[in-house]
Amino acid sequence: MKRFIGFIKKEFYHIFRDTRSLFILFGMPIAQVMLFGFAITNEINNVNIAVFDKSKDATTQEIINKITASTYFSNQQFITNEAEIESVFKKGNIKAVLVFEKDFSEKLTKENKATVQIITDATDPNTANTVNNYVSSILQKYQQETNKNIKPVYQITPESRMVYNAELKSVFMFVPGVMTIILMLVSAMMTSISITREKELGTMEILLVSPIKPFQVIIGKVVPYIFLSVINAIVIVLLSIFIFGIPVQGSLFLLGIQSVLFIINALSLGILISTISKTQQTAMMISLMGLMLPVILLSGFIFPISSMPVPLQIISHVIPAKWFIIILKGIMLKGVGITILWKETLILVAMTVFFIVLSIKKYKIRLE
Template identity: 75%
Template sequence: MKRFVGFVRKEFYHIYRDKRSLFILFGMPIVQILLFGFAISNEINNVDIAILDQANDVTSKEIINKIAASKHFSVVDVIHQESSIENIFKKGKVKAVLQFENNFGNNLVKENNASVQILTDATDPNMASAISNYIASILQNYQQESNKNVSIDYQIVARSRMVYNSELKSVYMFVPGVMTVILMLVSAMMTSISITREKEQGTMEILLVSPLKPFQVIIGKVFPYIFLSVINAIIIVLLSIFVFNVPVEGSIFLLAIESVLFIITSLALGILISTISATQQTAMMISLMGLMLPTILLSGFIFPISSMPVPLQVISNIIPAKWFIIIVKGIMLKGIGIGYILKETLILFIMTLLFIGISVKKYKIRLE
């Protein structure tokens, strides 16, 4: 026990004295959560658009006013020829151009058929389709209002309600994701680097020629990072509650337990990486490429898994982050209990055992 305490104390000295890793440990979570929370957003706000109004009648004016009045768009330019459209897109001034045909109002009233063209800059496809949806819904809204007094026999009205995140705030989606990425990064990368550093600096040679058993070295290495990762998790949750008003609907206690489980999964992965890499650089590259990228891209953090091609969907199952994100979203946003996330918890648990098993098998008690 004394040996263990001595070892852990030494690890804390390392962490405390290495200002760079201290920054990675505590600076990055805060920076990331703030960045994701404030800067990155899927919401459509104040998008610049231009109008090409060939009709120039009452109806088109009404629609333009309606669009300009919404908080989603601001009309920054009015053009008069179709030929200017390409030019204005090329300049990058606007994201969309709304074109009303000649005699728009007349056509609408007399022929019951008038058309508006929505041109969007699809270099950013998500944005483009969001813009065209928003405009379409404004148009539909206008139509319904003007037809209020006319009775149409059949009409389907779709009323949607967004549950669990009624304001469609993207920060709700990012908090669980960022938490997952940070816990993964801190736990896996930092442990694998700290173990390989002993190899690189030759101190592993001395540790091997000592009465310390492999598991004592590994647990001694990992223990400080469990502690630090828990602190990190707490910081992230506090930031998301108090800065972004993300609710924690479910039990904080359950969230804590699940987080510790995921931290241990990541640490086990870190140990596994350290057993197969000889230098800190290799360990870092494997952690970044092998863990970070899949964690960000394939876990459902940014891109929904259901819209991935089938092979990627299958691969996403072996990514621990995917299961943890489901758990965190469930607890924080939906407020569900352990009963609903039993499967995910079990999967994480089995993965952890597997990683630890392989690491212990691969851990070298000698130099080669």
């Protein structure tokens, strides 16, 4: 037992002496959370639009003022003919052009109908779709305010309500995903080079002839990173709550237990990579390239899994990050407990045990 504790202490000393490792462990996660939280968003703000007003009456001016008064849009210029529409789009600064038809106010009064054409730059489809929805929403609101006393014989008014994220803040989607990616990549990457480092430094031979058993070596390599990764998780949760205002509706204790489980899962996966890699460079490449793309693309972090082809949906089941993101969103945003999340928890436990057993087996092969 004393040898095992000494081995763990050695791992701690090695980590704290390596400033680059400390930067990767603590500096990168904070920087990534702040970057994803503030920079990456599917919301729009201050989008530049142009207006082609063929009518130039009081009604069109009122609508234009309402649109540009919102924080979503900034009216950059007025154009005077249709030929200018293509030119303003080609310059790249304008993302949408609003075209008000001639005699807009008169048609609205006499015919109860007038047209506003919304032309968007669809080189960025998501932005184009969002701009179109926002403008349509503002126009619909204006129409409701103007026609309060006009009630058609038959009228169906849909009412929508967004639950768990009423303001549709994209940070509510990104931060749980970023937390998952950081814990997975940093934990797996740091442990993936742990055993390969021993080989390159020439200390592997000492471990091979030492009385420390393979499972003790594996656990000894994992324990220091569990402690450091838990600190990372706490920092990320605190940033999420106090910087981005993400609520934690569920149990903080359950959130902590699930985070530790996922950290152990990621660390065990990193150890597995470490046992099958001959050099630190190989281990680093496998942990970065082999984990980053599947975690980002197949975990449901950015793209909905239900929209993927069936083969990719099947592959996503073996991505631990997918189950942890479900757990995070369930606890933080929905406030659900273990009675709802038991299946995802059991899957992570099974994966963790599998990675650890396989790592010990691979390590034993190297002892022979």
